[in-house]
Amino acid sequence: MTYNLYFGPIHPALKEPINFTFEIEGERIVNVKPNIGYNHRGLEKLLESKTWLQSGFVAEHICGICSGAHNGCCYQGVERIFGIEPPRRGLFIRTLVWELERIHSHLLWLGVMLHESGFDTVFMYCWRDRELTMDLFEEMSGRRVVYSMNTVGGVRRDVTVSFLDKLKKYCNYLEERAKFYEDLIMGDTTILARLQGVAPLPKSDAASLSAVGPVARASGVKRDVRYEEPYAVYDESPFRIILREEGDALARTIVRIEEIKVSIDILRWIADNIPQGDYKIKFPPITKAPENEAISRIEAPRGELFYYFKSDGGTTPSRVKVRTPTFANILPVVKMLEGQYIADIPIAVASIDPCIACCERVTLIDRKTEKTTIVTMDQLRSHSKKYYKKAGGEKF
Amino acid sequence: MNDEIIKELILSIDSSARFERDKNGRFWIKIYLENLKAVLRCLKEKGYDYISAITALDNIKNNSIELLYHLMNNSPREFPYLTISITISRDDPKVYTVHDILPAALIHESEVFDLMGVKFEGNPLTERLLLPGDVPENVHPLKKEFKDSVFKVIKE
Numbered sequence: 297m298t299y300n301l302y303f304g305p306i307h308p309a310l311k312e313p314i315n316f317t318f319e320i321e322g323e324r325i326v327n328v329k330p331n332i333g334y335n336h337r338g339l340e341k342l343l344e345s346k347t348w349l350q351s352g353f354v355a356e357h358i359c360g361i362c363s364g365a366h367n368g369c370c371y372q373g374v375e376r377i378f379g380i381e382p383p384r385r386g387l388f389i390r391t392l393v394w395e396l397e398r399i400h401s402h403l404l405w406l407g408v409m410l411h412e413s414g415f416d417t418v419f420m421y422c423w424r425d426r427e428l429t430m431d432l433f434e435e436m437s438g439r440r441v442v443y444s445m446n447t448v449g450g451v452r453r454d455v456t457v458s459f460l461d462k463l464k465k466y467c468n469y470l471e472e473r474a475k476f477y478e479d480l481i482m483g484d485t486t487i488l489a490r491l492q493g494v495a496p497l498p499k500s501d502a503a504s505l506s507a508v509g510p511v512a513r514a515s516g517v518k519r520d521v522r523y524e525e526p527y528a529v530y531d532e533s534p535f536r537i538i539l540r541e542e543g544d545a546l547a548r549t550i551v552r553i554e555e556i557k558v559s560i561d562i563l564r565w566i567a568d569n570i571p572q573g574d575y576k577i578k579f580p581p582i583t584k585a586p587e588n589e590a591i592s593r594i595e596a597p598r599g600e601l602f603y604y605f606k607s608d609g610g611t612t613p614s615r616v617k618v619r620t621p622t623f624a625n626i627l628p629v630v631k632m633l634e635g636q637y638i639a640d641i642p643i644a645v646a647s648i649d650p651c652i653a654c655c656e657r658v659t660l661i662d663r664k665t666e667k668t669t670i671v672t673m674d675q676l677r678s679h680s681k682k683y684y685k686k687a688g689g690e691k692f
Numbered sequence: 693m694n695d696e697i698i699k700e701l702i703l704s705i706d707s708s709a710r711f712e713r714d715k716n717g718r719f720w721i722k723i724y725l726e727n728l729k730a731v732l733r734c735l736k737e738k739g740y741d742y743i744s745a746i747t748a749l750d751n752i753k754n755n756s757i758e759l760l761y762h763l764m765n766n767s768p769r770e771f772p773y774l775t776i777s778i779t780i781s782r783d784d785p786k787v788y789t790v791h792d793i794l795p796a797a798l799i800h801e802s803e804v805f806d807l808m809g810v811k812f813e814g815n816p817l818t819e820r821l822l823l824p825g826d827v828p829e830n831v832h833p834l835k836k837e838f839k840d841s842v843f844k845v846i847k848e
Contacts, residue, residue, distance in 0.1 A: 333822035341833055376716055503766065506742050506796030524768035525717060591718055602744045619745035627799055
């Protein structure tokens, strides 16, 4: 006899509002019905009323974690509509943003994955290392998330020599950490027992269900937009595709750690080879586009991100279609969950990569005087260090 | 790129098919609705097993809806990225499902039905996917005539 188990939309194991109805027989899942749409904000319709330049600012709010990917992919599509080619320095900075974002997204994901499997110490380590990426973003653009770096025909801000030096130091540190995480996961029998063979997705299913990103690559499907049709400067960069054959939760973890290493190599290459010159071309805020249609695809941290633009010759697009990687990975996740134990649900769902918005600053309000003070991230950090030292902790 | 192979293959099924190659390396193909299944089945044998998305365009001027199927080959460096386009009537938008050929089309078709109101005959997901279930049956927000009451309030 089977019974139904309702999971989500609000659930401690889920970081995104999604609802699953599981048909359970004993401890095993027989059938899965996903129910999405709790966060539908109608952005495709909203984009139809925005000018070509405004569209990227709306698009980057689709996802907090990969805002740079949405922003860049959107403007890449607009450039194809207009037939604009951004200057090379602009393309280098764009690639830099994308790869930094991949590292930050994969570290965040690794932390969440280990948290779901009950390894909270490493979750803290991962998120501490992720802070370094956020600091780089803050220095580059002034913001930790939703950094609005791209624009039509290049990027909005240049990078300085001192930033590139910092980037190199960051790469050296992070390479060590990536190695540490790999050794830690491969050398810990508890983690291996928790992840190995859980939520399997065979190669044939990953291919036929159109899985994207690390989920597809962990099942041995060679699917990466950077490899299929190199955009920006990927065809010159030291990019290599990471593939695993096992298709389980462990393989997905390893693929993401290896991709952090690839991203570090690309970042080093960018820091050494970034050309001098203009980083953007002028683009008036209100411009009539030629009648055209264009597709823009890039490899976001979670997989292929797809934008379609149609122009009727106006100052706004007549249709914008966005296909996010998580949407494409819903059917593969349903397949993964079939035949699994109830206890494995959080791990399987976590492998579609959850999103959490993060807040830069906090505002403190004095209740007596109603005076507000804004505490910056640096102040918070030094406060936490002092507090930790006072409590007798080691220096970190 | 093997453009000629694809051209020959599709012309053998739909002799009136039209082709266009854009400068970003994509291949646009316009075919008739009744040939869609045969074309997709043929392309799948050639390795086109990945569907990126289905885009629905509302052409209010021609009173038609255009559906674009974006496909990719499993050896993507040898074969071009394809966009198959079909046109259907706007008054009674109906088309056959292709999820028996490309299983991943299931969720994309469901999205198009929800937001554009195109019925996919044979698709088991007949309920709303993204919008809440209590939205009236004939409301499909990506149609050009749809005006959201929220937007109106903001403008006023």
